[in-house]
Every structure is written in structure tokens, then in C-alpha cells.
Amino acid sequence: MMEIQLAKKAIVIGATSGIGRGLAELLAQNGYQVGITGRREKNLIEIKQTNPQNFFIKTFDVQNTGDSIVKLDELILEMGGLDLLVYSSGIGCENRELDFGIELDTINTNAVGFTNIATHVFNYFKRQEFGQIACISSVAGFRGNPFFPAYAATKAYLQNYTESLRIKSKKEKCGVRITDLRAGFIKTGHVDESKMFWEISVETATKLMLKAIQKKKEVAYIKKRWWFIMIMMRLMPRWIYDKVPF
Ligand SMILES: NC(=O)c1ccc[n+]([C@@H]2O[C@H](COP(=O)([O-])OP(=O)(O)OC[C@H]3O[C@@H](n4cnc5c(N)ncnc54)[C@H](OP(=O)(O)O)[C@@H]3O)[C@@H](O)[C@H]2O)c1
Numbered sequence: 374m375m376e377i378q379l380a381k382k383a384i385v386i387g388a389t390s391g392i393g394r395g396l397a398e399l400l401a402q403n404g405y406q407v408g409i410t411g412r413r414e415k416n417l418i419e420i421k422q423t424n425p426q427n428f429f430i431k432t433f434d435v436q437n438t439g440d441s442i443v444k445l446d447e448l449i450l451e452m453g454g455l456d457l458l459v460y461s462s463g464i465g466c467e468n469r470e471l472d473f474g475i476e477l478d479t480i481n482t483n484a485v486g487f488t489n490i491a492t493h494v495f496n497y498f499k500r501q502e503f504g505q506i507a508c509i510s511s512v513a514g515f516r517g518n519p520f521f522p523a524y525a526a527t528k529a530y531l532q533n534y535t536e537s538l539r540i541k542s543k544k545e546k547c548g549v550r551i552t553d554l555r556a557g558f559i560k561t562g563h564v565d566e567s568k569m570f571w572e573i574s575v576e577t578a579t580k581l582m583l584k585a586i587q588k589k590k591e592v593a594y595i596k597k598r599w600w601f602i603m604i605m606m607r608l609m610p611r612w613i614y615d616k617v618p619f
Contacts (some may be wrong), residue, residue, distance in 0.1 A: 435486030
């Protein structure tokens with residue numbers, strides 16, 4: 374009997390621009406049915422128009438935790454299931470004046486928004502006994518940063534939270550795969566380009582990310598060379614790190 378291969382279903386949270394948009398488009402090109410979300414509905418509609426069969430859209434703000442879950446469940450229902458969730462929503466504003474509003478906005482988007490969606494989807498995948506959650510953390514999560522305190526802290530949070538979920542899934546044998554995509558500088562306008570080095574294009578980054586997702590990597594450095602920086606930064610004594618000219 375001929376086996377019918379059903380298209381894999383992925384949702385990208387924060388797909389209206391940058392890495393999330395690039396990854397959503399790449400997933401669709403690779404035959405996935407892709408749910409795309411973000412606050413800018415106009416951008417979501419524009420992406421859907423490029424491939425109406427494969428894109429499903431839902432507009433919501435990840436800071437609104439209750440509404441996010443309602444909309445996410447609606448999206449999963451419309452798509453007829455879910456195999457992969459990618460969390461790309463994130464903000465990273467420089468905050469030299471240590472404005473609490475900026476810190477709170479960053480924490481609510483990068484950490485609270487992620488935790489809200491990841492806990493819900495982890496339990497959904499646990500019930501169906503398979504599924505994969507990927508998030509885009511950052512090399513900024515390796516150590517503290519005087520100008521982006523909340524950004525550095527929330528990216529470290531993502532790295533530790535995804536590690537916790539990975540271990541939980543293994544201990545409970547629930548079949549949920551976790552992928553932490555630790556990205557270096559990517560040209561999206563997210564970071565002041567004059568302060569970047571080793572920056573790569575969205576196209577290169579998303580290809581590497583998709584490869585890591587498909588290989589079900591637990592942690593992937595985008596690109597690999599950032600692994601050495603991570604080791605160096607983690608081993609660097611505090612008295613040297615404190616003298617780094619940021
Ligand atoms: N670019 C880099 O060099 C770099 C490096 C390492 C890690 N990253 C991480 O990669 C991720 C994507 O960044 P990017 O460079 O692609 O930036 P971007 O183009 O600004 O994309 C950010 C995405 O997050 C969404 N988002 C922001 N706030 C949201 C909210 N309250 N609710 C729902 N969605 C929200 C945006 O959608 P709406 O505005 O439409 O809501 C947008 O789709 C971020 O987590 C970032 O920290 C980026």
C-alpha cells in the first residue's frame with residue numbers, strides 16, 4: 374500500500390521580520406506548512422500572499438500571555454496539528470540609562486513570552502509524544518553586558534530554560550526535542566552594524582538553523598566559531614572580563 378507523507382507543520386513565533394521571517398520562508402520552501410505570528414498583521418498578510426497554501430497567520434503580542442495561548446491553540450487547530458515550534462520573538466534595545474520600562478519590555482518579550490508559549494507547547498507535545506521546540510538565544514547570553522543588561526540576562530535565561538526542558542523531556546521519556554540556536558551577529562537591523570563582527574546574512578543564518586533543527590541538535594552555534602568565543606568568555610576571570618571595552 375502506498376504511504377501518504379503528510380507535510381510537517383511548524384509555527385514560527387515572531388515571523389514578521391528578520392530571522393523569524395527568513396526561517397518561516399525557508400521552512401515553507403522545504404515543504405512545511407507554516408504558521409506565522411507577530412504583531413504586524415500587514416507583514417503576515419504579505420508573507421502569506423507569497424505562498425497562500427503553505428502559510429497560516431495569527432496576529433498576537435507575546436506579552437499578552439492569555440491571548441497568546443488562545444491564538445496559538447486556534448492556529449494549531451487551523452493547521453491540523455504541530456510538529457515544530459520556533460520562538461524567534463525578541464527585542465534587544467541598548468539601555469545605557471537603565472530605564473526600567475525598556476528592561477521590563479525586554480523581559481516580557483524574551484523571557485515571559487517564551488516561557489508562556491514553551492510550557493504550553495511542551496505539554497501539548499508531551500501528550501502527543503513527539504514534537505520539537507527551538508528558540509533563538511544569543512551569544513549575548515554567555516556573560517553580562519553593561520549596556521544591554523536585560524537582553525543578556527534573558528538570552529542566558531533561554532539557554533538555561535531550554536536546557537531544563539531538554540533534561541525534563543529525557544527524564545520523563547516524553548519525546549520532546551529541544552533546540553537552542555545560539556546566534557552570533559546576523560544582519561537584520563536588530564543590532565547596530567558598526568558594533569558587529571563576524572556578521573552573517575539572514576539567508577546563511579536561517580539555512581544553518583534549519584539544518585540544526587532537522588538534525589535535532591540540542592545546542593547549535595550560528596556559526597560554529599562562536600563556540601570558541603563561548604568557551605573563552607565562560608573561562609575568562611571576572612577581573613579580566615570587567616575590563617572588556619564594550
Ligand atoms: N539579529 C541578530 O544579530 C541576532 C543575534 C542573536 C539573536 N537574535 C535573536 O533573534 C530573534 C529575532 O531577531 P531579529 O534580528 O530577526 O529581529 P527583528 O527583525 O526585529 O524580529 C523580531 C521579531 O520579534 C517579534 N516581536 C517583537 N516583540 C514582539 C511581541 N511583543 N509580540 C510578538 N512578537 C514580537 C517581531 O514581530 P512584531 O514586531 O510584528 O510583533 C519580529 O517578528 C530575537 O529573539 C533576537 O534576540 C538576533
